[in-house]
Amino acid sequence: MNEKQLERIKNGKGFVAALDQSGGSTPKALSAYGVEETAYSDEEGMYAxxxxMRTRIIKSKAFDSERILGAILFENTMDREIDGKLTSDYLWEEKGIVPFLKVDKGLAEEENGVQLMKPMPDLDGLLKRAKERNIFGTKMRSVINKAQPDGIKQVVEQQFEIGKQIAAAGLVPIIEPEVSVLIDDKAQAEELLKHEISKQLSELDPDTKVMLKLTIPTEDNLYHDLIEDPHVIRVVALSGGYPQKEANEKLTRNHGLIASFSRALSQDLSFSQSEEEFDKTLSAAIESIYAASIT
Structure with missing residues (x-):
């Protein structure tokens, strides 16, 4: 583990940018940016x-280590280069921003009110490549759609089981059991989730470290105990589909919780913007998310 990167993520001021849209979410992200599906003819064109888009964001002068601690990449992005350097090396060496990698393969069908992660049979190979590319940590997402105790228990157990495999490979896992912001029993689901996460943390070996990525809770500061847990390097929050302003307002009320936003970071960026307009728009988004993350 890179100790400088660990220190930055653990104690630095700022947030983690999520640049890891993949598969089915990529066309939507490109469309929001102003690049429609007619602009590319196949999957390779889509990923290019x-x-x-991600290169433009990363190379922008607004995307700086003064406000951004880390960035989460999609596997295809990790394997590509920016100015002759692997994306992860460019982030750390040129920007001072810690690189993470999304490792899950998407969501299974809903059962017991939750969506577990699909199997990851090639995870060991991916973790090896991630280490070779100087990736610090990983993230993997499940979704909770109902306050169903058995389902939430399954989600958390799967997350920690794979998290231990990732930690054993020398990377820091970001455990991400997302609670949908659209459900009526969100607060109840979050209480159940907190209980299951606390249980799993209590059973970890003393030296095992993880990060958590959680939906901003309905009850302010619900996750304070998780933030203080010695196994937890950092707790970051996903925007969950909230518009940037609303996500920032909710985040501000949760002391110690920092952002790991995707859509809320890039929602106002456009392919057609001049470099000056693009940098100004991105800087304003970054500044607002940074301010909400240091409360």
Missing amino acids: AVHE
Whole structure:
């Protein structure tokens, strides 16, 4: 583990940018940016287009280590280059931003009110490549759609089981059991989730470290105990589909919780913007998310 990167993620001021849209979410992300599906003819063209978008974000003078601690990449992005360097090396060496990698393969069908992660049979190989590319940590997402105790228990157990495999490979896992912001029993689901996460943390070996990525809770500061847990390097929050302003307002009320936003970071960016307009728009988004993350 890179100790400088660990220190930065653990104690630095700022947030983690999520640049890891993949598979089915990539066309939507490109469309929001102003690049429609007619602009590319196949999957390779799609990934080339989204890499151009991510490269523009990363190379922007607004995307700086003064406000951004880390960035989560999609596997295809990790394997590509920016100015002759692997994306992860460019982030750390040129920007001072810690690189993470999304490792899950998407969601299974809903059962017991939750969506577990699909199997990851090639995870060991991916973790090896991630280490070779100087990736610090990984993230993997499940979704909770109902306050169903058995389902939430399954989600958390799967997350920690794979998390231990990732930690054993020398990377820091970001455990991400997302609670949908659209459900009526969100607060109840979050209480159940907190209980299951606390249980799993209590059973970890003393030296095992993880990060958590959680939906901003309905009850302010619900996750304070998790933030203080010695196994937890950092707890970051996903925007969950909230518009940027609303996500920032909710985050501000949760002391110690920092952002790991995707859509809320890039929602106002456009392919057609001049470099000056693009940098100004991105900087404003970054500044607002940074301010909400240091409360």
